[in-house]
Amino acid sequence: MLGIPLLPRPAAKFFNGLINDTLEARQRQNIIRPDMIHLLLQARKAELKEQDGKLSDEDIAAQAFLFFLAGFDTTSTLLCFITYLLAVHDGIQDRLQAEIEQVLENAGGKTTYEDLHAMKYLDQVVSGECQ
Structure with a gap:
């Protein structure tokens, strides 16, 4: 135009x-x-x-x-918000890191869709930021 x-x-x-x-x-x-x-x-x-x-x-x-x-825009915005959340809140970052490390250890370092689906706290963090 x-x-x-x-x-x-x-x-x-x-x-x-x-x-x-x-x-x-x-x-x-x-x-x-x-x-x-x-x-x-x-x-x-x-x-x-x-x-x-x-x-x-x-x-x-x-x-x-x-x-x-x-x-692309919504994904990058969500990732920016989550990065900020994790940087500001050490407790959330620590809990999320522990969950991810536990799932990776149980999966032998090779994650599947089911492994990602099992990360309940990760889902809560992402879903919370979407709101």
Whole structure:
């Protein structure tokens, strides 16, 4: 609208190319995945009842970029808040470190999803910061 690019031209070109390659591959190979790209493809085909118009490849790339950017921003913000929390509250840091070390020791240094799920205090710290 103002003619001010959000990204440098090479980065925008790379991201658009990546999305366009993904769209072409999914359409050519009839790949269906339960993700946002698939929903945008459905919207373009007007398969979703809420969608009246059609989306261009450029529209889909823009939506995918916003989705990526929003996820990146919220994750980095959460990590900043948790880092601050741990720096200010030694007791929380010590308890969390003890839990992580215990799980790592029990897992032989190789964690799995189940090991991460077993870290109840870690979940409380992250969930508390999300509020």
